[in-house]
Structures are given as C-alpha cells and as structure tokens.
Amino acid sequence: MDPSLSPLVNSRQMPDELRLYLKERFSVLGPVSPGRFEAELAKRVGSPAKREPLLRAWRAYLSGGGREAVRSFYQEILKVPKGEALVYGMHLPFLEFYAREVPSRLEGRVLEVGAFTGALVGYLQRKRPELSFHALDGVEEAVELGKKRVPEVAWHLAWAEEADLPPFDTLLLLSVFPEGLVDQELESRLEPEAFWKRFSFFERLPLFARLLRPGGLLVYGHGPFLGKSPEGVEEGLRRLGFQEVERVGEGEYFLVLARRPEALALEEEWLEEVLREEEALAPVPALAQSLDLAEARELLAAGRYAEVLVRLPEGATGEAAYLRGRALFALSRFAEAEECLKRAMSEEAEDLRALVLVELGQYERARGRLEALAGRGGRYRLYLGRVYLSLGRYADALRQFVESGLPEAEGYVREALERITERMRRFAREGEWAEVSRRAEFVEDLAPGLLTREMLRLGLRAALLQGLFARAERYARRLADLDEAEGFLGLALSALRVRSPLDLRSLEELKPVEPYLTEALARAEIPEALLLLGMLREREGRYREALYLLERAARHGEGEVAGLAFHHLAQVKRALRRPLREVLGDHKRAHALRAYPAPYLFRLAQEALAGDEEVLARELLSRARDAGLSEEGVGEEELEGLLSLLERLEGPWAAFSVLYQALSRTPRPPLELLALAYRLSRTFRESPEAEAVRGQYLAALYAEGRVEEVEGLLLQELRAHPQALEVLFDLAEHHEAKGDWRQAAEYWQKALEVALYREKDLELAREVLRNLLFLRPHDESLSLYLEELRAVGRGLAALGEEPRALPESQEELLEEALPQFHGEHLLVVGGHTQLRSRLKPFLESRGLQVDWFDADSAGVGKEALRRIQNRLEKAHGLMIVSSYVGHDLSEPVRLEAERLGVPVHIIPGRARGATGFLRALKAFAPELFKKALKGVQ
DSSP states (O other), X not given: OOTTTOOOOOGGGSOHHHHHHHHHHHOOOSOOOGGGHHHHHHHHOOOHHHHHHHHHHHHXXXXXXXXXXXXXXXXXXXXXXXXXXXXXXXXXXXXXXHHHHSGGGOOSEEEEETOTTSHHHHHHHHHOTTSEEEEEESOHHHHHHHHHHOTTSEEEESOTTTOOOOOEEEEEEESOTTTTSOBTTSOSBOOHHHHHHHTTHHHHHHHHHTTEEEEEEEEEEOTTOSOBXXXXXXHHHHHTTOEEEEEEEETTEEEEEEEOOSSOOOOHHHHHHHHHHHHHOOOOOGGGGTOOHHHHHHHHHTTOHHHHHHHSOTTOOHHHHHHHHHHHXXXXXXXXXHHHXXXXXXXXXXXXXXXXXXXXXXXXXXXXXXXXXXXXXXXXHHHHHHHHHHTTOHHHHHHHHHHHOOTTHHHHHHHHHHHXXXXXXXXXXXXXXXXXXXXXXXXXXXXXXXXXXXHHHHHHHHHHHTTXXXXXXXXXXHHHHTTOHHHHHHHHHHHHTOSSGGGOOOGGGGGGGHHHHHHHHHHOOXXXXXXXXXXXXXXXXXXXHHHHHHHHHHHHOOHHHHHHHHHHHHHHHHHTTOOHHHHHHHHHHHHHHSOOOHHXXXXXXXXXXXXXXXXXXXXXXXXXXXXXXXXXXXXXXXXXXXHHHHHHHHOHHHHHHHXXXXXXXXXXXXXXXXXXXXXXXXXXXXXXXXXXXXHHHHHHHHHTTOHHHHHHHXXXXXXXXXXXXXXXXXXXXXXXXXXXXXXXXXXXXXXXXXXXXXXXXXXXXXXXXXXXHHHOTTOTTHHHHHHHHHHHHHHHHHTXXXXXXXXXXXXXXXXXXXXXXXXXXXXXXXXXXXXXXXXXXXXXXXXXXEEEEOHXXXXXXXXXXXXXXXXXXXXXXXXXXXXXXXXXXXXHHHHHHHHHTOOEEEEOSOOOHHHHHHHHHHHHHHHHHHHHHHOOO
C-alpha cells in the first residue's frame, strides 16, 4: 500500500448507510492516509517499544515481503486497540466505491477473497440478503474476529491459492491480488506487460480462478496499491479465455468484470510465447516513426480525416494518438477515438475524450470533466447539456444549451423544453402547482422567448391558483398576443384578483372584465368564461342570454365549475318561472358537484314540500342529513320548520330526536318547544327520552304558574294509561304541593297497588308504602299492605330469591331510609312548601340541621340567591330538587358550592314525594359525614 498515492475522500461523502455500518461494527470514524499510519498508530499505542513489532511488520508489508509479511502485519495490527479500524480507514475510499458498484452485480454464491474481518462482505450481505455469502482469509486471527463481527457470513481459513472449496458463482478479488507483492518503489501505473510480470499474473490468477465455476463472474479491483493496470487486467483475462470482459469506473477507482470460460488457456507453450512477446514488445517513440505531425495537423484543419488516419499508425501514442483521435472523432468512429485518446496522455486529449464518452452514451464518466470545462463555453456546454439531459436534469440541460450559443443547440433546446413541459403536465395532474410555477419561472428568467404556448397555459393556471396575479397577468398577456382564448380569460381573472370563478365575491365586479370574456368566447367556449359571462347576464337581468351561457358552461365544465354553473342556472330558471321540479333538479346537480351547506339543502327541501314535490323534498332532506344537518345547523327561527318537515317526511321520532338534542343544549328552553317535544313523544311515551321531556315540560309549567294546566295534562295522561306509575307519582306530588293530602294519599295508594300487584316490584312498593305512612301515620289499613309485602317476600324466599327483610313496625319502615345524624348542616334548594314543612321537622329530629329554600319561598331574585349562597359557607352539603328549581337559581348555587368545596347532590326527575327525598338523602349521607369530619373551611 503506497502512502503517497492512495487518494482520500472526506467521510461526509460516504453513503450514510455505509458510514453508520462501519462506525457501529468496526469503529471506523473516517479515512486514514497511509502516510499517517505511524502517527495514527502512536495515538493508540503510546510506547515506542510496543509499536516496534507492528512497524517492522508494516515496513516488510510495504517491501513485497510475500505471504508471511501479509500474515505478520495483520496479526500485529489486530493486537492494537481498534487496529482493524486503521486498516479499513486506509481502504475507505475504495470501500465506498465497491459499496456503490458491486452489490447490484452479484449473483448466486459469493466468495470474497482476503476478507480480513469482514467489513465489505458484511455490508454486501446487508444489501443482498437473498444471496449466499462466504469469506476467505489466510490469517487465523482475522477469521476468528470476523466470525464475531459478521456471523451471518460463512467463514473459511486458507490462502486462496491453496483453498479447497467448491466453485462459487461470484468471486471477489477486491484490493487483494497484489498483496504480498506490494512495493512502495513501484510506479503508480504499469504497462500491461510490466503488470503481468510484476504480479505473476498468468501464474497466480488461474489458482484464484479455481474457486469460480464456468460462467461465473470474476470482479477484480486493484485497491489502493501501486502498479495499477486496468488495461493489463482486461487483456490478461482475455488471453486466459475469460469472456464478457468489461471495465467499470475511471482513474484510481475501477473494477474489471469477466466471466470464466469452461477451461482456461493454460498451455505452457502458449505462456512461453506470451512471455516472449512481452519481452519483444517495446513502445516505439512517435519521433522514431518519422511522422510529420505538422502535416497531420494541416490535414485535420482541411477536413481530410481519412488521410490523417492513413498517415498515423493505429498504435500511435502521445500527440500522434491525439491527432488520430481527433480524426476518428470527426468521422464519428467514437469507440476507436477513445482508445487513441487514452494513449495520448495529455490534457487536450482528455478534454476531447470527455466529448467522445458523451457520444458513446457514457454520460456519468464524462460529467466530471465537462463540468470543469463548462466555463470555456461553446461545445463543452453543449455536451454537458446532453449529459444533464440524459440524467433527467432538464433545467440544468436547458441552461447549458442556451448558454452554449451554438446553432446546433436549437434541437436540444426544443427537446429540453419538451421534457420540462412533460414534467409540468405531470405536476399539474398531481396538483403540485408550486412545482409547475417554479419551472415556468425558470424558463422565463432564462429567456422569456423560450416559453411555449403550453408552458404559458400551465404557468398561467399555476400562477392563478397560487394567487400570483402579476405573474398571471404577464403570462395571460403573452397568450392573448398569441390569440389564445386562455389568455383573455386569464386577463379577466387577473383583473378580478380571483383564482377561479369559484372565488368571485360580487357579481358587480364582472362588468369591467366583460370585454376579456367576450374575446375569450369568440375564440373558444371555455367553461370558466361561459360561467362568468352567464353570471354577469344574470345580474343584468338578461335571463335568456344567461340561460344559454350557463347551460353550455354546465355541459362543458367539470367539477366545481360545473356545480356553480348549475347553481346559477337554477336561479335563472327560477327567475324565468320554470317548473319547480326543473329548478330543484338543477340544484341537486349543483350539490353533487359543489356541495351545498346543510341549512341551504334544508330550505330547498322545505320549498319542495311546499310545492307538493314530496319525493324531491325527501331526497333533498336526505342530502341535508348526509351533509351534517342537525339542530345546531339551523337558526332558532327555522327549528320549528325543520321539525315540521321531519315529522311529515320521516315520522315523529325523527323530529323528536332532533328536538331532544336541541333541548339538551338549551339552558332554559321555551315552553313552546317543550310542548312540541311533549306532543311528539306521546307515540313512544315509555321511552327514557319521552319521560325526561315530560318532566321538563311539567317543571316549566309549574315555573310559569300554570298549575291547573299541569293537573289537566296529568289527568289526561292517566285516562289514556290508568296504570302508568310515573303519572300517578306526578299527580300525588302535584296534590302534595297544593296541600291536598287526602287526594295525594289516594294517588300514592293507587301507585302502591300498581307496583305491588301489577309490576311485582317489591322495592318500589315498599318505597310508596313508606310515603303513604308519612302522609297518614295513623291509618290502620296501611298495616294490611305491610302484611302483603311480607307475604310477597316470603313467597320470593320460597322461590330461592333473597328479598330484603321488612321492619316489624310502620315506624321502623318510615325511618329505615335514613341514618342517624349528629348535627351536620344540610342546605336544600327546591321542592315545594308542603314537602319542606313536613320533612324539615322529621330531619331535625334525626339530628340534621336543615336550611330549606323551596320553590315557593325562595323565588329567583338576586336577594334570594345571595341568601342561599351565604348559607353555603357553613353547610356540609347541598341537595337540589331539580324537578322544581329553574336553571337560573340552581346552577349558580351549584357553582358556588363547587367553588367552596361543598358536596352537591342533585335529585334527578321526580322526587317521588317525601320518601324519594329521603332515599336520595341516604345516598348522600356519606358525603355529609366526610365534610363534617374535615370541618368547614
């Protein structure tokens, strides 16, 4: 390995994947120059004495010490901490080259010869995991470490010349063939004959080729060693009988690929003849050939290229090869020209060779040189443009063609413009209008005259959609000058400052751009121009003309443009008093292309129903529901219309569902809506929603003081359903509130009989009986119901159930729903005066302090609210009877209680008399006790 001639690359140029792989597995942080090997070693091994064995091995390795020098060097380097990273650092530029070029060419079973610890073969296995990879090395320590580093590869310990392995499909000789014969005194490049002799090519390579099956692929890379000769490798492989020999790469970085024949040409006589030819061959200086190069130059200048080829021999070198290459290039014999120019070994020849490579289609090989020469302009820019064109860099190609200034570049300019236009079309289809605009702007900046009609049309559309109206106006004016209809439409839209007709804010703005629209339509029927002019005629009241224009816009337009055309067409037909079905049909088509908001569809459905078009109304209402129509989507003034429409088209439940949702979001719903909800709910009166609405409606009637109306409504309900428990409960509570205890007790008794004999609900009957005992504590007949409950309980026990045991006396039954209190303070809001007057003494006798603000005494004024909130400061709990208290009072009280940390319990629905309240208090009692234990803050 030559310390002075191994090229380096910055580690940032390495592929990210390879860089991370080498860093993670082999601790390779970057490239290491062979000339800095000793300095890098000193960083790892501080003691000169410890470095000495490795330095001796290193010098022997660089002096062609053979196989033992190779073994010794690698054994010593592996003793150094992260020593293998030094080796890979010196090979790093070539590893990058191999990692880029080799993976795609591999096939079948792959063997890497001289794999060291497996960095390259491990990376190749990652890239091609479907193949079988093997690694071969003659240093035992390297193989043992490689098995740990890259266990996914099969390892073999042997020197390649001696290995006994079955043949492989691919054989990799990468940076390995010259090892053992390295000499730092060698030249960087060798002629083929010198290469064969120096590295014993014909003697050694057949020993390597034993490991490759016939037809298998040999991949040769010289690596960072001196004595390179890609031509020698190619010619040597051909002489040995290898087929499909080709070279990949340039300069220091190259690979030679070849396929093994059935049998190698190994006859001794042939080898001796080859060696004799090698000794006999000697390059003849150009001057010894008595060539008149001045005459050849004159013939070239005169265009007499065939005569130049006659006068200059095929094997010429130096300037003669350069002149012959120029003649071959002029005659379009590019492959022969490249061979001549390679032998010329001059800067001028390499410059011309870059052009030859372009003609041969080897664009990537030519790119670097042409980029360096582009500053000279002329044909170098032209050829660099051809390279960029082949690589898909169309914008860069166009710039080079234009800046070359050559007449022959015009054809390439047209081709580049066509490729750029194709990309613009593709981006337009994908909706990437910023990319379309960027390309149009690039071409315009390069040379405005290069913009083709299609580029202008695409650029105009992109500029409009991006809101770049100044640019859009510029493109539109260019198109108008070319007599293109799109140009006049673009001028109209630019003047309106809108991206499309869909963004138009007011029809009044259309009048100033009318000339542009008429000019556009005089050349072509563009849907957008038809639509805009039709909208203008609609505003002017010229409905017949508008009808004609909008019908054609709807017929020829697409998407939302057609949808807007159908919308205005419907409005024009309405103005012309066309049949309602025709008008609504156009609205339906408009909605299909450009969706209407749900409230608008709802109003169309109402209109259809009013016009006896029930089928259309049903369809439009369905579209409105699909569009998200709900009670939130219509105004309060339109809600009743929506409910009427739903009830007629979809039935009471559909209307009730919408109204129920509206009521749930309304703090104080109007009595009219509650009455409507109550009426709609009668068809399904036993559903939970219907019960909730009925309770809300009754509470609202109570709040309005319409007590007689409440009683009439409940009696009507009872006549329709004599055994409806909730109605009986409401009537009982209603008469309790009036102080009519006798009538209240009668309804409680009826409710008890229904719960006990019809519903067979023992718990509910027990609660209703407790309520009767509270109202009529001295009624002897109630003991009979108590006995009935005990008998039912015994019957249930006989059937295997476990009913809750009944108290022995009426007093125990009355008091069982409540625990014993110890002076806790409870605040109650709601209920009626009779409920408060009967329950408060009872609760206080149980040890509970009660402040009760009922609906009759508290009112809803600010003073009442202030009094209630003042009592909260010393309360241990707050109970709200929600059936009787309006939201305007209970909600502020609840919020204040939460702020103070006072527990809150809301009795939902009906309280079911005194015992319903007591049941709720029993459930709430633990919170009272907790608050009392903490103390009042």
